[in-house]
Amino acid sequence: MAYHSGYGAPGSKHRVRAAPDPPPLFDDTSGGYSSQVGGYAAPGTDVAFSVNHLLGDPMTNMAMAYGSSIASHGKDMMHKELHRFVSMNKLKYFFAVDTAYVAKKLGLLVFPYTHQNWEMQYSHDVPLPPRQDLNAPDLYIPTMAFITYVLLAGMALGIQQRFSPEVLGLCASTALAWVLVEVLALLLGLYLVTVRSSLSTFHLLAYSGYKYVGMILSVLTGLLFGSDGYYVALAWTSAALMYFTVRSLRTAAQGPDSMGSPAPQQRLQLYLTLGAAAFQPLIIYWLTFHLVR
Structure with missing residues (x-):
């Protein structure tokens, strides 16, 4: 009786060795790849390789260095042009204020008739900052007054059920545009009459911005006491602002640089100052x- 070749006869103590496994159909090449399932690389390996390769590329490094150089050069040019038109040191001068100065300046704007000395104070030919000289113009009060006026206008429109973002934006932009137009008109007038003074654009912007204080008082009085209170406050603040503008601009325009000017030029100076005040x-x-309302 024949038996399978893998086993001995019945009762035999010796088991016949099994036949070896057949050779694989494909060679195992998994040793050269990652141990991840399916033979794929770990997530992020290709990305990291691409980034390292990109950073190690000389052309890439050169392009990055060139781009950084252009950005630095553009930043330097921007700062240079900004300092050309707007001097940060001069701008800081107009914001050098303190609480005592602000309180006294607001009182001077509301009641300027008892003030005697309107000349700006100097130290070694350098004007003293506003916190040390009440007659020095500042941009802090005009800036804060403009913001307060916009907020007060929004409250007044809300009380009258007429508030909307568009109306409030139009109110703010109109108030700012009028001041800018006034400053440009003063600069043109000073140029036409060839006035030599220390007045700069910041000085004119400060003097023109003081009107926001009168506008706030007029609107607030009108909201509290009606139209009659508004017109009384308008008349008072307008007269005070006119007096303040004439005395301040006339004294500033007739500074040391304008001494010895001919009489016709001085009359033009006076007319320009009166025109600005009347406006x-x-x-x-x-x-x-x-x-x-």
Whole structure:
């Protein structure tokens, strides 16, 4: 009786050795790859390899260095042009204020008639900052007054059920545009009359921005006491601002640089100052009458 070749006869103590496994159909090449399932690389390996290869490329490094150089050069040019038109040191001068100065300046804007000395103070031919000289113009009060005026206008429009973002934005942009137009007109007038003075654009912007204080008082009084209170406050603040503008601008325009000017030029200076002062009540009324009803 024949038996399978893998086993001995019945009762035999010796088991016949099994036949070896057949050779694989394909060679095992998994030793050269990652041990991950399926033979794929770990997530992020290709990305890391690409980044390292990119950073190690000389052309890439050169391009990055060139781009950084261009950005640095552009930043230097921007700072240079900014300092050309707007001097940070001069701008800091107009914001060098303290609480005592702000309180006294607001009182001077509301009641300037008892003030005697309107000349700016100097130390070694350098004007003293506003916190040390009440007559020095500043941009802190005009800036804060403009923001307060916009907020007060929004409250007045809300009380009258007429508030909307578009109307409030138009009110703010109109108030700012009128001041800029006034400054440009003063600069043109100073150029035409060839006035030699120490007045700069910041000085004119400060003097023109003081009208926001009168606008706030007029609107606030109108909201509390009606149209009658508004017109009384408008008349008072307008007269005070006109007096303040004439005395301040005339004293500043007739500085040391303008001494010895001919009489016709001095008369033109005076006319320009009076014209700027007379224009203040018109702007205050135009920007506030629609907020009080």
